Amino acid sequence: MTLLPRLSDLLKRQEGWLECQVSGYRETGAGGQLQSWLRLRVTGRLGLECQRCLGEMDFDCAIDSRLLLVPEGAAWPEDELESEDYDALPASRALSLLTLVEEEVLLALPIVPRHPMECLVPDEAGLVEKGNRASPFAALASLKKH
Numbered sequence: 001m002t003l004l005p006r007l008s009d010l011l012k013r014q015e016g017w018l019e020c021q022v023s024g025y026r027e028t029g030a031g032g033q034l035q036s037w038l039r040l041r042v043t044g045r046l047g048l049e050c051q052r053c054l055g056e057m058d059f060d061c062a063i064d065s066r067l068l069l070v071p072e073g074a075a076w077p078e079d080e081l082e083s084e085d086y087d088a089l090p091a092s093r094a095l096s097l098l099t100l101v102e103e104e105v106l107l108a109l110p111i112v113p114r115h116p117m118e119c120l121v122p123d124e125a126g127l128v129e130k131g132n133r134a135s136p137f138a139a140l141a142s143l144k145k146h
Contacts, residue, residue, distance in 0.1 A: 004102040010109065011047055012056045018044035020101050036069040036091065040104060051112045053119040063108050067100075 008014065021041040029035040042063040050057045069091035070076055077088055089095075 003098055004105070007046075007102050007105055010106075012049040013047035016044060016046035018042055018046075018061065018101070018105065022097060022101075036071075037086075038067040038069060038100075040065045040067060040101065042101060042105060042108075044105075046105075046109075048109070048113040050115050050119055052114045055115075055119065057113060057115050059109065059113065061105060061108060063104050065104055 019042070021039075023039045025037050025039070026034050027037065040063065042061060044061040046059045046061060047056050048059045049055070066086040068077065068086050068088040070088050071091050089100075
């Protein structure tokens, strides 16, 4: 995943996989003008860190996006923000396909990754040594005046 550095930083393990398919096409829009589109499909499995138990969890990635390429200087589509059917992005010769795929995957990740079922808290999962468990209020004892 070193080709996708921002995504790589969020993964618990680097052994995940992504399969991408990109196709471009043109169709006539509502105003009779020719519009350029990209269809981006990404599937895969990534290893994320559960924010509840700090253990590893698999995330199945399934993205199917339609992207309208808006030429420089052209009017931005008014219904783009309201529509769930597509997203618009500025057309550019410098458009990086890897960056586009990485951004779409980042947007598809859960904000707070968690196992779908109940998982163990860190000390039950063996992440905190038994017997070395300090009270969360132990630091307050030193502030107490007699």
